[in-house]
Amino acid sequence: HYLFIVVVAVNSTLLTINTGDYIFYTDWAWTSYTVFSIGNILMISVGATYYLLFTGVPGTATYYGLIMQVYTWVAKGAWFALGYPYDFIVTPMWIPSCMLLDLAYWASKKNKHSLILFGGVLVGMSFPLFNMVNLLTVADPLETAFKYPRPTLPPYMVPIEPQVGKFYNSPVALGAGAGAVLAVTFTALGAKLNTW
Numbered sequence: 001h002y003l004f005i006v007v008v009a010v011n012s013t014l015l016t017i018n019t020g021d022y023i024f025y026t027d028w029a030w031t032s033y034t035v036f037s038i039g040n041i042l043m044i045s046v047g048a049t050y051y052l053l054f055t056g057v058p059g060t061a062t063y064y065g066l067i068m069q070v071y072t073w074v075a076k077g078a079w080f081a082l083g084y085p086y087d088f089i090v091t092p093m094w095i096p097s098c099m100l101l102d103l104a105y106w107a108s109k110k111n112k113h114s115l116i117l118f119g120g121v122l123v124g125m126s127f128p129l130f131n132m133v134n135l136l137t138v139a140d141p142l143e144t145a146f147k148y149p150r151p152t153l154p155p156y157m158v159p160i161e162p163q164v165g166k167f168y169n170s171p172v173a174l175g176a177g178a179g180a181v182l183a184v185t186f187t188a189l190g191a192k193l194n195t196w
Helices: 002-023 026-055 060-081 095-107 112-135 141-147 171-192
Strands: none
Touching: 026 060, 026 095, 026 112, 026 171, 060 095, 095 112, 112 171
């Protein structure tokens, strides 16, 4: 069981390494933000729900979020040590959404179905919001991208002037809406893993 927690936490780190640099791909930043929000919501929902129901102790999901936060900050430090700018990896804010998952479990007196439904919706809706607040604290992505050019990027990934509002105007709303629906399924999967 604990090996599973480590595996999910490490995968969360890898996911962050691979997706945290969406800040660089300026023209795709908002599209990426939505897609990667859903990917990270999957990591929270499945792992934290599994861990929470395995122990049955409210607060375990927050502990899981703390583990992921530490892993991803270490990953950010590693990229920084390799010479990439500090803003290259934007670490997701795992803990607040995990706290909401714990709260749903605790408030429903350890009702698994309430955890799946309410906890899933809370995680899915909150995660993109918390991360956009996090993103507001980093440098302008266009400025960062041109300051640190990456000649190895294929042409379609080279930063260009962003087409703001070209497809949709609010990546947070889109990520939260999709996340709120999908996280219920993800949370149910995490619960199911305890019964196999």
